[in-house]
Amino acid sequence: MEVTVAKRGPRWYFSFRSPYAWMAYRDLTDHYPDVAAEIDWLPFWEPDAAADEELKEQGVRLPYVPMSREKHLYILQDVRRLAKERGLDMVWPVDREPHWEVSHLGYLVAEKLGRGPEYIAAVYRARWQLGQDISDPEVIAGIGRDLGIDHAALAAAATDPATREAGRKFLELIHRDGVPSPAGAVAARPGSHLGRPRTPPVGRRHSPGSRRRSLQEREITIVGGGYAGVLEVAQELICGAERTIDIVHARVPDASEQRERADGAEREMIYGAKDSVSVRVLSSPALLNESLVEEQFGRERAVEVRVARVPPVQALVVDGTSALVVAESAVGRRASLIKSPEVLHTLHTLFETVWSTAVPADERVSFGDRDRAGLVQQILWALRGGVTDEVAARELTVSVRTYRRYVAEIMALLGANFRFQAGVRAAELGLLAPVAVPGRRARG
Structure with missing residues (x-):
């Protein structure tokens, strides 16, 4: 099989084995489909003994280290949390006799037959959402049947000499690019890489779309200073609001935040908004502030409060032009000030969708x-x-x-x-x- 490697533009190294690579893939395709359509996709896997010996003869050493039991348990918990944050249903697969050539070399065949992207999606789903053994040639053949391509060629990819040779060249390229891990690494040129295991990548081509995404990155900043810092930014946003304030209240504060909170401080900020501003609060049932609801009866500028099941997040969106979002991350609580139009549009759409079916608090x-x-x-x-x-x-x-x-x-x-x-x-x-x-x- 002839292998063509792009000389220009970013390359996305993906692995069916890694759960982080699966999530990076979902982040990329869900949030940046235009980037996913332009980059070059290259498989990255742990080679079998025969391929590993051939690579060593060429002086190629791949960055794979056996995982300890403790790290495996940590990853198991971490991945489940990340999947829950993304709303992904996942099944942790059991790899009895893993042979990663079966699925990854199958991609080379699927790509040659014009169904590479569809094959990637199907294999990720089979492994991480259906719990299937993608080292089984019959599973790969079944995917080929579903895609309407040569299922026999897919199933035999790991034993086909030409396909194995093509796969070896890809692994050599991984070595030359210095890819650190199979979790969505992007190489703009040989000798450089960008490891982004848990966040969607951003293309580096100088197209209008890539410049817009680069600007978007600069328009999302981290808010420091603990909860006091969050309150300070929130007050600035609320005082500067001209038309609308939308609030999501669904994240339980931790003990340190409880100590920092001044009684009624958040409510006073809301009431301090300009008379021309309409305020809406979307709360989870468990965190609904009953006194806030009761206070709205007879108020000239009542705060509209509704109740719905929403993810554990705090968010403040002002005039559709700025947002403050507080949520849990892998490193603990994270607060972000957002001014990116694309992200703000997504937040607005999500809020309006949930708000339209939420229950008014006074009719609960x-x-x-x-x-x-x-x-x-x-x-x-x-x-x-x-x-x-x-x-x-x-x-x-x-x-x-x-x-x-x-x-x-x-x-x-x-x-x-x-x-x-x-x-x-x-x-x-x-x-x-x-x-x-x-x-x-x-x-x-």
């Missing part, structure tokens, strides 16, 4: 509210029984819209993804006492 159903306990019980029975919204709302003497809001909050509180699951989960938790079910006769 509370399991601890005795006056509404009976209503909650009836709704739970209706959910479990599959009663239609219209029938249930009519028999509960509430509007369909109000009924659906009640249902949305109940599902959020129960951590249910669909209605029947909410009813079943309520039964498992012992929340369902015998009552008259809307749309059905009461149980005798």
Whole structure:
């Protein structure tokens, strides 16, 4: 097989073995698809004994070190956390007899047949989301069938002399470029590299798109100074707001933050905004500030508060032009001041999407509210029984819209993804006492 290596432009070395490489791949393709379409993709793997011996004869030493048990356990925990942050469902695969040539040399065949990107996506999914053994030629053949290409050639790639020779040349290139790890390294030219194992890469070509991405990097800065520093930046943003302030309140502060917080300081900042500014707060159910909600009754400039299940993050978006985001990272709490239009657009879209289905805080159903306990019980029975919204709302003497809001909050509180699951989960938790079910006769 003939191997062509680009002389110009960035190269992306990928590994199907590494979970960090998988996440770097997802970050790249999800957030920078235009970059992914332009760069050159080169596989990086631990060679088998025969290939390793040939490489050593050429003076090639690849940067692979056997992993200790302690490091393996750390990576297992770290990767699960990172996958959760990204909303990725993953299955940790078991490598009984790993032979990495099977999957990585299969890519060379798929690329030659014009389905390289699709093959990469399918193999990553097979390994990290389905838990399949990608060292099994039959698994690779199945991927070939799904892609509509020569599955027999894919399955035989690891034993085909021409393909193995092509793979050896790729591994030599890795050695020349000095790639540090198979987790999404980019080489702009021989002798230089950029290791980005947990963040999406940025292309280095002098195109308008790359200049825009480079500018975007400069428009995201880290906020230091502990929680006091975060409050200082937040106050500046709020005082400078002209039109809108959108807040996400869903991250539980750690003990050090609790000590730094002045009682009511955040609320006073919100109330200190200009009269022309509308304020919206999106809170997780567990962190909802009840006193803030109660204070809005009768206020001329009420803060609109809604409740929804959202990721554990604090965010402040002002006028759609600046944002302050506080979230957990691999090194602990991280606060970032964002002025990048692309990132701000994404934040705005996410906020509006969640806000549109969130429950107004003053219309919530509370399991601890005795006056509404009976209503909650009836709704739970209706959910479990599959009663239609219209029938249930009519028999509960509430509007369909109000009924659906009640249902949305109940599902959020129960951590249910669909209605029947909410009813079943309520039964498992012992929340369902015998009552008259809307749309059905009461149980005798």
